[in-house]
């Protein structure tokens with residue numbers, strides 16, 4: 001377990017970058033995501049989060065940074081590493097931590113969350129429980145999650161839908177849990193990342209704001225459009 005404690009320690013107070021391309025994006029390939037991860041790894045980041053067994057295998061060849069893996073599959077409500085089978089496949093790619101949907105919603109195979117956690121632990125990896133509420137986080141920790149992440153806040157019909165990160169959930173979870181809490185989801189700026197740490201996060205995961213050029217360009221383009229809309233154009 002010392003290795004696992006060292007791994008968690010290495011993430012403390014630091015940034016994890018999620019390298020995932022949206023469906024349809026030209027960057028959506030294992031080669032591109034591996035290059036993205038290698039590029040990000042030139043910065044002092046603590047770890048990489050990524051999706052899909054092919055991407056994870058490719059990323060594992062380009063960096064020795066701690067790797068958090070998941071497999072998004074199916075079109076049901078629970079799509080982040082939904083079953084024990086998915087969890088084992090992700091673990092086999094060589095990741096250090098497997099991220100799992102740990103909401104209370106029914107899983108596509110009717111399986112139990114504890115079975116998915118057992119599959120991860122049976123493979124010698126740590127579990128990151130992706131949750132949307134404090135109740136889900138408490139349950140996940142009770143079931144043995146090694147870290148709890150706010151990933152799914154705003155993505156379940158019953159959770160808060162903030163435009164930015166759910167810092168309230170970060171603070172609540174940090175107050176309730178003895179396992180590390182990761183702030184994840186809609187963190188758009190270094191300032192918000194700092195606020196998440198101040199709210200009690202162990203680590204901060206940022207994806208779109210760093211690794212999705214289309215979304216970043218859209219924000220900039222949108223900002224210019226709104227200047228025109230408000231009469232700021234002087235031509």
Ligand SMILES: CC(=O)N[C@H](C=O)[C@@H](O)[C@H](O)[C@H](O)COP(=O)(O)O
Nearest residue numbers: 018151155185186187206207208209
């Ligand atoms: C809800 C869901 O499926 N979240 C996913 C989980 O891995 C990813 O699509 C997000 O990009 C990741 O959580 C990082 O968040 P953001 O990209 O907002 O920084």
